[in-house]
Amino acid sequence: MSFEPISPSSAGRAGKIALLVLPFLAGFLCMLLSFVPFSRIFGVEVAPAFGLIAVYYWAVQRPDVFPPYGVFAIGLFYDLLSAGPLGLWALVYLIIYGVVVSQRQLMIGRTFSLFWLGFLVSSVIAGFLGWVLASLYFGQVLSPGPVLVQMAATVALFPLFAKLFEQLLQRLLVQG
Amino acid sequence: MVTLAAALLLLGRAETYVVDRARQVVTDLAAPLLELASRPVSAARRVVESTDQYAYVFDENERLREENARLLAWKEAALKLEAKVARFEALLNVQVDPSIGYVTGRVVGDSGGPFVETLIANVGSNQGVESGQAVIDSDGLIGRIVATGPEASRILLLTDLNSRVPVVVEPSQIRAVLAGDNSFWPRLEFLPAIAPISVGDRVVTSGDGGLLPPGLPIGTLVEADDGFLRVQTFSDRSRLDMIRVLQYEFPREIDAQDAPAVLQPVASEVQGETPSASTPSAAPAAEGGT
Numbered sequence: 001m002s003f004e005p006i007s008p009s010s011a012g013r014a015g016k017i018a019l020l021v022l023p024f025l026a027g028f029l030c031m032l033l034s035f036v037p038f039s040r041i042f043g044v045e046v047a048p049a050f051g052l053i054a055v056y057y058w059a060v061q062r063p064d065v066f067p068p069y070g071v072f073a074i075g076l077f078y079d080l081l082s083a084g085p086l087g088l089w090a091l092v093y094l095i096i097y098g099v100v101v102s103q104r105q106l107m108i109g110r111t112f113s114l115f116w117l118g119f120l121v122s123s124v125i126a127g128f129l130g131w132v133l134a135s136l137y138f139g140q141v142l143s144p145g146p147v148l149v150q151m152a153a154t155v156a157l158f159p160l161f162a163k164l165f166e167q168l169l170q171r172l173l174v175q176g
Numbered sequence: 177m178v179t180l181a182a183a184l185l186l187l188g189r190a191e192t193y194v195v196d197r198a199r200q201v202v203t204d205l206a207a208p209l210l211e212l213a214s215r216p217v218s219a220a221r222r223v224v225e226s227t228d229q230y231a232y233v234f235d236e237n238e239r240l241r242e243e244n245a246r247l248l249a250w251k252e253a254a255l256k257l258e259a260k261v262a263r264f265e266a267l268l269n270v271q272v273d274p275s276i277g278y279v280t281g282r283v284v285g286d287s288g289g290p291f292v293e294t295l296i297a298n299v300g301s302n303q304g305v306e307s308g309q310a311v312i313d314s315d316g317l318i319g320r321i322v323a324t325g326p327e328a329s330r331i332l333l334l335t336d337l338n339s340r341v342p343v344v345v346e347p348s349q350i351r352a353v354l355a356g357d358n359s360f361w362p363r364l365e366f367l368p369a370i371a372p373i374s375v376g377d378r379v380v381t382s383g384d385g386g387l388l389p390p391g392l393p394i395g396t397l398v399e400a401d402d403g404f405l406r407v408q409t410f411s412d413r414s415r416l417d418m419i420r421v422l423q424y425e426f427p428r429e430i431d432a433q434d435a436p437a438v439l440q441p442v443a444s445e446v447q448g449e450t451p452s453a454s455t456p457s458a459a460p461a462a463e464g465g466t
Contacts, residue, residue: 032206035285035296036213039414040221047288068177075181079188080202081296082289083323083330086195087184089289094178134291137189138337143359146290 019172023062024070026168027054030161031074035081048153051078052126053161055093056119059100060107061169071097085137092129096122112159119158127151196323203285203296204325211284211298218282218417276389277423279303283416284328293336293358295319297419300327308387310422316393316410317341317381321421331419334362334394334409342384343394348372351382354394354407361398361406375399379407386426 030050038047051074058066075090082089100122107118127147135142188195229236281303285296299305301324309321311331319333320341332339339356343364350371356362364379377397383390395409 032209032213034288035206035210037217037283037286037295037416039286040217040417041224047286072177072181076184077202078288080199081206081285082287082292083199083203083294084289084292085185086188086199087181088291091178091181091185094181098178130290133185137185138291140337142291142337143357146358150290 015172019065022168022172023054023058023066023165024073026165027051027058027066027070027074028077030054031078032081034078047150048157049089049123049126049150050154050157050161051075051089052093052096052123052154053119053158054165055097056100056122057162057165059097060104060115060118061165063097063101063104068094068097085134088130088133088137091133092126095129096126099125112162115162116155116158120155123151123155200323200325200330203323203330204300204328207284207296207298207325207328210296211282214282214284221415221417277304279305279421279423281305281419281421283331283419287333291337291358293333293339293356293413294322295331295333295416297329297331297421298327299421300325300329302326304423305329305421306423310381310388310392310424311419312392312422313411313416313419315412316395317388318409318411318413318416318419320388329421333413334407335360335413341388341394342382343379344382344390345371345373345397346378346380348377351384354379359406360413361400361408363400364397364405364407367405373397373405375405389422389424392422 030053033050034047036047055066055071055074059071071093072090075093076087078089078093079086100118103118107115127150131142131144131147279299281297281299283295284298287294297305297311305321305324307321307324310317311319311321317334319331319336319339321329322332323330333356334341334354335356335358337356337358339354339362341354342351343354344351345364348371350368350373352364352367354362355365367373375397379394379397381388381390381392381394393410395407398406398408400406
């Protein structure tokens with residue numbers, strides 16, 4: 001192994017930057033995807049929480065390239081765009097992120113179904129937390145139906161997005 | 177970071193101007209992206225719908241024939257009624273409602289979250305959209321504008337927790353408030369204890385409060401399991417695409433009567449005189465009024 005130069009080559013630096021920016025960008029686009037009116041095609045009312053998939057995936061695989069402030073930003077933009085309680089999903093995503101990062105040793109290198117099961121647990125916690133916080137915020141018990149539908153749809157779509165993120169991660173690692 | 181989010185949650189509860197502004201700016205910035213993304217969605221929906229149509233074309237044809245026969249009878253009745261109404265209006269010198277201008281736009285963004293029922297439309301203040309204006313689609317009222325930016329605006333749906341719309345139940349003309357609670361069917365509130373209404377009655381806007389034009393169709397009454405009277409809206413929330421924002425202006429330009437100038441002399445000389453035969457001192461005011 002040769003000595004690394006003190007200042008990395010420009011390609012290496014670009015790879016580093018890409019490794020920091022692209023996961024966040026992917027998460028951000030996922031968050032925006034929640035607002036695309038897919039319901040028109042299928043008649044399903046609640047958009048899946050694509051942002052949560054991104055948060056969970058990167059928290060397990062590479063929390064070092066997806067820092068907490070990225071999670072916070074995605075949650076915050078989600079709140080701003082959905083016109084719901086400001087900070088609600090930012091808080092929920094951060095809590096999920098913290099829990100998942102602390103438990104990631106359980107899931108690393110195991111089978112995909114365990115990874116998926118972990119996401120199921122995370123989204124149940126996220127949905128429950130979100131529901132409790134929103135109920136407190138609005139001062140009344142909200143119907144849990146929509147959030148259940150949302151989380152079920154999100155869990156069902158998880159493998160698809162996990163595969164996409166995996167592709168992205170591999171590309172980045174090869175580059176970096 | 178967690179405390180910051182929690183603090184924001186508390187701060188946002190106060191609904192400050194900064195929060196509203198931030199929401200609007202973000203919505204405005206995201207609207208072009210969302211519009212781009214919603215195009216293929218609309219195209220896909222058209223494909224799905226057209227295949228649906230091919231599948232049911234015979235049934236549909238049969239149904240339409242029946243409906244056509246029924247509607248011809250209705251047309252006859254409507255023409256008769258129209259003539260009658262025109263005659264009555266002429267007799268009574270009725271002021272016909274001013275025609276309402278509108279802006280047509282597309283829904284580009286879903287609410288995204290499970291606790292809010294709002295949509296993002298691609299028309300904003302540059303097109304003359306203002307907060308409070310009613311939004312309809314081809315079937316009836318869907319909600320109203322709650323925030324506008326230059327190029328995008330947010331629609332609060334009738335089903336949202338914060339939506340309250342004054343309505344009239346036809347044909348009994350009972351007034352009530354239609355309150356959303358995030359379920360598919362908004363609830364009728366403030367009904368009189370004994371109201372001669374029944375399931376299937378039509379619900380339209382009453383125009384009370386002057387914000388929404390009166391008479392916009394909303395839906396029909398249904399009875400829910402929880403005993404509340406709810407409304408099944410005519411418009412299908414999951415199929416909203418093209419929408420129309422109504423630029424209704426409440427008729428405020430009613431000539432104010434010059435009360436003090438008229439009252440003073442009439443009060444002093446009100447001895448069985450008819451109001452039309454006004455006293456000399458009140459004449460200028462009366463002239464101004466006619």
